[in-house]
Amino acid sequence: MQLELLNEQGQAAAKFDAPETVFGRDYNEALVHQIVVAYQANARQGTRAQKDREQVKHSTKKPFKQKGTGRARAGMTSSPLWRGGGRTFPNSPEENFTQKVNKKMYRAGMASIFSQLARQGRLAVVDSIKVDSPKTKTLAAKLKAMNLESVLVIAEEVDENLYLASRNLTNVLVVEPRYADPVSLVHFKKVLVTKGAVDQLKEMFA
Numbered sequence: 001m002q003l004e005l006l007n008e009q010g011q012a013a014a015k016f017d018a019p020e021t022v023f024g025r026d027y028n029e030a031l032v033h034q035i036v037v038a039y040q041a042n043a044r045q046g047t048r049a050q051k052d053r054e055q056v057k058h059s060t061k062k063p064f065k066q067k068g069t070g071r072a073r074a075g076m077t078s079s080p081l082w083r084g085g086g087r088t089f090p091n092s093p094e095e096n097f098t099q100k101v102n103k104k105m106y107r108a109g110m111a112s113i114f115s116q117l118a119r120q121g122r123l124a125v126v127d128s129i130k131v132d133s134p135k136t137k138t139l140a141a142k143l144k145a146m147n148l149e150s151v152l153v154i155a156e157e158v159d160e161n162l163y164l165a166s167r168n169l170t171n172v173l174v175v176e177p178r179y180a181d182p183v184s185l186v187h188f189k190k191v192l193v194t195k196g197a198v199d200q201l202k203e204m205f206a
Contacts, residue, residue: 001115004124006192010146016125018118018198021206025115028108032116035109036182038099046095053078053086111205113185123191125198129155129174134164143172152188154180156196177201 001024004012018024058078066073074081080088101109117123131138139162143151150171155162158176166174173184177200185191193201 019202023118027116028112031109038101041097044097050087050090056086107205134161139165150189152191154193154197
């Protein structure tokens with residue numbers, strides 16, 4: 001699989017031979033959907049909580065007499081049928097949202113995403129990407145010169161200067177290959193991979 005090798009002006013200077021096992025696979029939409037949903041579900045925190053009829057603040061007094069009113073009988077206002085009553089099946093903070101994805105499925109799904117990005121022209125390779133100082137303005141100018149607005153940069157090594165320069169850019173994310181996730185790959189308009197990172201991705205997902 002041949003990918004575009006970009007220069008510092010964002011122009012395709014040459015072609016880069018990438019491994020077919022990672023960048024030349026068929027697109028499996030069902031598998032990609034599964035790993036994206038699982039990744040988002042595993043990031044959820046069980047912090048929401050609701051009260052059942054025992055926990056809501058209420059009176060235990062019978063709201064009205066049992067017979068003669070024409071209304072349905074009621075014992076107390078904490079019933080789930082009443083406004084302000086407890087929930088029948090309340091959410092609890094201990095709720096677990098995690099979904100299990102096998103390693104083989106995850107590797108195949110990630111390779112499918114990389115392959116589809118390559119076919120769509122949303123993935124390119126660069127020799128390296130570095131900044132001399134931890135200045136956001138420096139990195140922003142470099143990416144603007146390459147005509148990149150929304151970009152995920154996968155570098156073989158993210159030094160302190162590159163990390164500090166990129167963390168305040170809203171549409172830019174710089175990560176090492178081990179931290180590349182399916183949601184970010186799908187979200188960003190362009191994915192930029194360094195040559196060194198391609199070798200690491202081959203070891204991880206081939």
